[in-house]
Structure formats: structure tokens, C-alpha cells
Amino acid sequence: MSVRVQTEDFDVSAEIARLTGGRDDIGAVVTFTGLVRGEAGGRALSEMTLEHYPGMTERELERIEADAHERWPLTGTTIIHRVGPLKPADQIVLVVAASRHREAAFEAAAFLMDYLKTRAPFWKKETGRDGDGSWVDARESDDAAADKWQRRPAKR
Amino acid sequence: MSVRVQTEDFDVSAEIARLTGGRDDIGAVVTFTGLVRGEAGGRALSEMTLEHYPGMTERELERIEADAHERWPLTGTTIIHRVGPLKPADQIVLVVAASRHREAAFEAAAFLMDYLKTRAPFWKKETGRDGDGSWVDARESDDAAADKWQRRPAKR
């Protein structure tokens, strides 16, 4: 299990290798990479700034990760979230879930993202090409996505 | 859309970059990497050989990929499957799905794997450390996983 909050970019292959290196009991690795889009609600963006709550962020991500390990038989997970100023097409977030079987890896990666979106204390501010800054509104669909895991059975 | 059947290994980061490079309308990239496990049914393995049906394999993977693009609004997909002799911990298969939103990327990647497992003409032969070779049996759970997409609604 590993959680990192950083300004630097990340390399997906290197993060996969970090989980799989030196072992041969992993059959499936699923990664999710979130990227900054250059447009939001019809507005062209020049920058996206990620604010967070140092200390709580790491603790919350670790709780989410531990929750995933209780629900699925995982051989490893990684969560990396960037903070600070980012540009369109930059990578923002990476989630990696490794398991013996693909179902657990897929479900755990989706779960980690759904929970991260609604629980980890990050806030996005978009700056338009016109120079105007505005905070991103939380999406109700993200709450619904996180809520659906409440109904799911445990370990499979 | 891109399909490759090859003996060489692949690099996940490079494949992500191939889909995202030069554009800023992608918000989510999901990858699935399948790896050779060193053990099967309690037997330690020394090698796994992938046989396939040249020509049909590529056509079938392209059909599966086109099917995913009909079901979800994807900005790009990649399927790479290795053939020939592989060792435990080697990468076997890569699926990449890119979209504006994470739900489509996650679902399409899972769909591609489920369909690939039941439709693409590959066959695995495992060689134990004892030198005995045996063909892998198809799992009924794979058929069930592929069947569940028949009940899903189209484009979202």
C-alpha cells in the first residue's frame, strides 16, 4: 500500500513495476490515470490548480486504500495525486490496483477513484484562457458513484 | 483504435502516451495489464506458451474494439496481446481505454478484457517446473463475465 501527494509528475509503467517487481503471484494490474482537460463547460482553460489539506489528505487516502484491501484480495495498491498548478493534458491522479484476478483489480481501482473523488480533501480551481478563475463544483454523480459501493458485498 | 499481436513486450506508459499525445480532451485513461502467474492449481510453472490463429486474432480483436466504441464515447483504445513462450511475471496482455470521463474508460476496459477472454482465438499452454505441459481449461466464469454485457444498455 502506498499513498503519495506530490507536485511532480508520475510514470505509470514505473508505478506498475513497483507493485509487480520481484513477484510472480500477480495476474492483473489495473491503472486509472486522470488528466486535465483543456475545456470545461464550454470554456477553454489555461490552468488547473489543485489545493489540498496536508496531513488529512494522506490519512484519508490511506483509509480509502485500507478499505479497498478489506473488500478485495489485492496484492498491492498505489494512489498518487498531484497538487499545485497543472496545465491541460497534464496527469493529475493515478490509481493502481494489483491482484491475482482481473475482477478484483478492476473493481478495486474503480472503488478507489469513486471514494477518492468524494472523500479525499482536494479542490480544483480552473483558470480560463480569459484569466478568470473559478472553483470546480462537486458533481452529484460522484456522490452516487461512491454510494453504490455501500451496497456491495465484501471480499470475493 | 489499435490492435497488435506480437512476441515483444510492451510499455504501458508509452501506450498511454500514444493515445493521449497532442490532445487535451481526454480526462481518463484505464489500463489493464495481464501477467503470467508462477503457479496454477497448486503447480509451479516454468513457462506459458500462447498459441493463436493469425489473421482471425487481429480481425476478432478489431471487432471487439469496434464494439466498445459503439457502446461508449471513447477517445481511443489499444489492445496488445503477446504470443509465443512467456515466463512467470511476464506481461501477456494490455488493454487501454481513454475517454473524457472515468466511467466510460473503466467500463470499456473491463468489457474489452471480458470479450477478449471469450472471443479472441488464443490458447495458453502451461509448462510445469516438472516439465509437463498442459493446455489451460476455459473458465465458465469468463463466459459469465462476457455474457453480462449483453444485458447492458448502449452508449452513455
Next chain:
Amino acid sequence: MALKLLYFATVRERLGRAEETVDVPAGLQTVQDLLDWLRARDESYAVALSEDARIRAAVDQVHAKPETTIVDAREVAFFPPVTGG
């Protein structure tokens, strides 16, 4: 009781500060009590922590509800719904 307060995103911008330490009356028991006390204290809090703004709170770096206790808390944070990922 000295309590560290932290503000993020819109709340931070509206208040014009990221954190402060305040002396809160001993009678305050919950996050809701603290919110009500702050709002009554100064117009700037009433605006920044307005009920319309869907303000969320964390007590000692754990997500909190209005009824969560703040007794013995070291820090309380106020912020809008999170938007990471």
C-alpha cells in the same frame, strides 16, 4: 478553549485567510455549535460559512458531521465539497 481553524478553497478565499487559532467558549459541543458561534461572531464568517454554501467540516483531519463533537479537538477545518481526482 484554544482551537485551530483551517479553511480551504472558497471558504479560505472568502475569509481571506487559511488558518487561525480562536478561543472558543467552553459550552460549544459540536461542529454545528462552532459553526453557529462563528457565523454570529462576524459578518465575514456568516458569508464564508453560509448555509447555502454546503460547507463540510473535518475534526482532527477526519470527516465530520454537524453533530460530531469538538470537545478535546485540536483542529477543525471548513471547506466546500471536495473535487479531487
Next chain:
Amino acid sequence: MALKLLYFATVRERLGRAEETVDVPAGLQTVQDLLDWLRARDESYAVALSEDARIRAAVDQVHAKPETTIVDAREVAFFPPVTGG
């Protein structure tokens, strides 16, 4: 009618060959007809293409069912259920 037959995995190993071209009687209409004809032709086919082996087929590189036509087909492949991924 000259038809190219391809065999994979267990079927290939049991038959001892990966492909062959056979002259099939004009009356054969479907994959099932072809299977029955092959099985009756030689004991080695009866074993390699045994009904117990859950044999699958493809006609001109498209998955086929027992009732799929082989009229005008260029190649037919027989193999066990696929196990890639």
C-alpha cells in the same frame, strides 16, 4: 470442393498437424455436416474432434455455430474454447 482446415491447441496436437486441404463432398452444408464427415472419415478425427472436447469452429475467421454454412467457405478452423487474456 477443396477446403482448407486449420487446427489449434489440443485439436492440433491430437491430430498431429496444424492444417491441411481436404476435398469435401458437395453435399456438406454446415459446420456440423463437416464435423460428422471428418469424424466418420478416420478414427484420429473422431478422437481429436470428439463431442466431449467442446470443439469450437470458425468459418473464414469468424466464430461459427454448428448450423453455420460452409458453402463457399475458404477455410474452417477447429479448436477448444479460447483461453487468452
